[in-house]
Amino acid sequence: MIQRWPWPLPALLAWAAAWGSFHAARAVGLSPTAALVLAATTGVVFSLLGSSLPRKLIMALGFPLSWALLLGASGGAALAWAWLLPLGLFLALYPPGSWKDAPLFPTPPDVLNGLRQAAPLPLAGRVLDAGCGLGDGLMALEREYPDVHLVGIERSLPLRLLCALRCRWARVEGGDMWAADWSPYDMVYLFQRPESMARAMEKAARDLRPGAWLVSLEFEAVGWVANVCLQDDDERPVWLYQVPFQAAELPLVDAASQLASTSSAGAGRPNR
Ligand SMILES: C[S@@+](CC[C@H](N)C(=O)[O-])C[C@H]1O[C@@H](n2cnc3c(N)ncnc32)[C@H](O)[C@@H]1O
Structure with missing residues (x-):
């Protein structure tokens, strides 16, 4: 996975791919504008x-x-507008409202194997993939639960449209998963960020009914006890939390110091 490569290898790869597509586009006779747009999009x-x-x-x-430095200086100013297209594409794929949440990383195909045994759902239950991206999470969920209603919500318009095309059997909605009502669902599936987990647990505890599940690929909800953690050898862990959630107990030393520090400010929920 590129995101695990040591920096700046991912950047070198992105730049090489962009320059490669620029030269390839020129070599096959595309106009400088088209080549520029293609390369910037790459x-x-x-x-x-x-x-x-x-x-x-x-x-x-x-x-x-680098194009502006190398080529733009020699008369490419008229093409400057072409930058707006890839910038617009970037903002469409990754709208500013999502910058605190996860960008597009798809759920690997088999990572949810065994979820059905660990978290059986009622027949015709309802499952939400909160931030469904291109639909890989929905596909993995569909393999486990072919008999439930699957719903995806996605903020990015192009991703939502592509997801709807790939997952015609699911309902794919546009919108903000944090503003959506999670109460109709028997399970909410997330593949977001470690920083999103506290907010997700808080929202799930508020919205979901007892017995419903919050399932998180890779990222644990620190401070809460997972009912189950599925993990195959080299796969990412899948954390399962069932409502009502159970707060993790503090080790004695931490508990004493937390008590001392919160006695005047009022107690909060303990962290692990
Ligand atoms: C890591 S991807 C996971 C995609 C999909 N769930 C999967 O597992 O294959 C996270 C997705 O959440 C979307 N997202 C981030 N914040 C969001 C929000 N507030 N509302 C809706 N979607 C959001 C991103 O656009 C991205 O497509």
Whole structure:
């Protein structure tokens, strides 16, 4: 996976791919404008694999900046508008409202194997993939639960449209998963970020009925006890939390120091 490569290898790959597509496009006779748009778009697509926003920007902007330095200075000013297209594409794929949540990393095909045994759902139950991206999570869920209603919600318009095309058997909605009502669902599936987990647990505890599940690929909800954690040898863990959630107990030493520090400010929920 590119995002695990040591930095700056992912950026070098993105820039090389962008420059490669620029030269390939020129070699097959595309106009400079079309080649520029194609190459900048290639950089943007690769940038989605960057592991953080600054890295994504470096990966996406490397080609246009180096092009401006090398070629733009010799009369390419008329093509400047062409930058807007890949920038627009980047913003459509990764709208600013999602920058605190996860960018597009798909659920690997077999990672949810065994979920049905660990978390059986009622016949015709309802499952939400919150932030469904291109639909890989929905597909993995469909393999486990072919008899439930699957719903995806996705903020990015192009991803939502592609997801709806790939997962015609699911209902794919546009919108913000944090603003959506999770109460109709028997399970909410997430593949987001470690930082999203506290908010997700808080929302799930508020919205979901007892017995419903919050399932998180890779990221644990720190401070809460998982009912089950599925993990095959080299796969990512899948954390399952069933409502009502159970707060993790503090080790004695931490509990004493937390008590001391919160006695004047009022107690909060313990962290593990
Ligand atoms: C890591 S991807 C996971 C995609 C899919 N669930 C899967 O597992 O294959 C996270 C997705 O969540 C979407 N997303 C992030 N924040 C969101 C929000 N607030 N509302 C809806 N979708 C969001 C992103 O656009 C991205 O497509």
